[in-house]
Amino acid sequence: MSKTKITENLPTQSVDTSLKPIVAKKKGGFYLGKVSPLKIAFSFRHLGIMLKSGLALEGAVAILAEQIDDPRLKEVFSQMLVDIGNGTSIAESMRKHKNIFSNLVISLISAGEQGGTLNENLFILADYLKKSYELQQKVKGALVYPLIVLGMTSFEILGVVYFLLPKLDSMFSAFGNVPEFTQFVLNAAAFIRDNTVLLVVLLIVVIIAGYMFTNKTKAGKKLKDKLALSFPVFKNLNKNNILATFSQTFSILLDNAIPINDALKIASETNDNSIYIEALEDIKEKMLNGLSLAKAMEAYPKLFPFTYVKMVEIGEETSSLAETLKYVNEFYAEEANEISNNLATLLEPILLIFIGVMIGGLAMIIIGPIYQLMSTLNA
Secondary structure (H helix, E strand, O other), X not given: OOHHHHHHOOOOOOOOOOOOHHHOEEOOEEOOOOOOHHHHHHHHHHHHHHHHOOOOHHHHXXXXXXXXXXXXXXXXXXXXXXXXXXXXXXXXXXXXXXXXXXXXXXHHHHHHHHHOOHHXXXXXXXXXXXXXXXXXXXXXXXXXXXXXXXHHHHHHHHHHHHHHHHHHHHHHHOOOOOOHHHHHHHHHHHHHHHOHHXXXXXXXXXXXHHHHHHHHOHHHHHHHHHHHOOOOOHHHHHHXXXXXXXXXXXXXXXXXXXXXXXXXXXXXXXXXXXXXHXXXXXXXXXXXXXOOHHHHHOOOOOOOOHHHHHHHHHHHHOOOHHHHHHHHHHHHHHHHHHHHHOHHHHHHHHHHHHHHHHHHHHHHHHHHHHHHHHHHHHO
8 A cells, every 4th residue: 555545545634733632622621641551552563563564654654543543642643644744753753742752762763763673662662661551550459459458447437437336325325434435436436427528528628638749749749759668568569660660661772772871861750759760860960970870879779779789780891781671670570560469468467457456446445335334233
């Protein structure tokens, strides 16, 4: 199929390349959320296959723009088609859509265009995006079990507050001397029942304020990232996930002849942990002052374990850093996968203690006054 015939089959409407495709309107609204990495990976793999089969770049992008089902990607590739037709490189066209294409993607596409390995780099990016997405989903999936347990426990406590304690309150009030702790809990439960709407509104405000603080302010994000690297069990999961992603990205960039300082900067942007981003920025500065990568990493033993630093050092000494980082990525990805698979087992002691304290507290609240009444009657 000729390039002319392909482009003739495309819609003839004009496309304004100055538009921001991420906020393009759809049926009176706006697109919400990010484009799935899996859809981007599929697009790159499809584009790479078409280029490998001998189809011209403009024709391949035209087919992709017409066939892709995601409306945001469809609009982006349609605008890229216009740019390519006007003589713009695909990497430069992607720079207009940085909300979809990361610096890693743009750098590898640019390197592929310059080195004549565009289709190979598209396959590399497709595999990278797919594996990174799968690892992130495993980490998120590992959090489901503890959240379900905490949610169920919270509902049980609310059930006691709203249904059980009101029935026992009248019975307890007949006692001559209710234990102080029990009376405190009964009063707290009554306060919750009497001010439900106010407390729900307050809870929503606190959640929104907490989200804004931890995601929109530098201090809040840094606090959240510190906790992510400090909380038992989760700290190892998060650290292994970050090291695996960083190592994979860094090795891909080095394999494509990206200068090491530029590669380090781009690789640092693939994770959203501000603690690691600051550390990698400092490491880059140390390297500009003459230190090796391994020596610069030694200043951060809590972020880069001894084994990791030694592997990097060996890679630098043998001029095989990219290859070494691939092995390091496999190791830490496997570690993260292992922890995520066993997270339920690792968290069971903490969850059991939490549930035990809640059940024990409720037992003391309910059984304590009854036991006191029985003692009084026996006396």
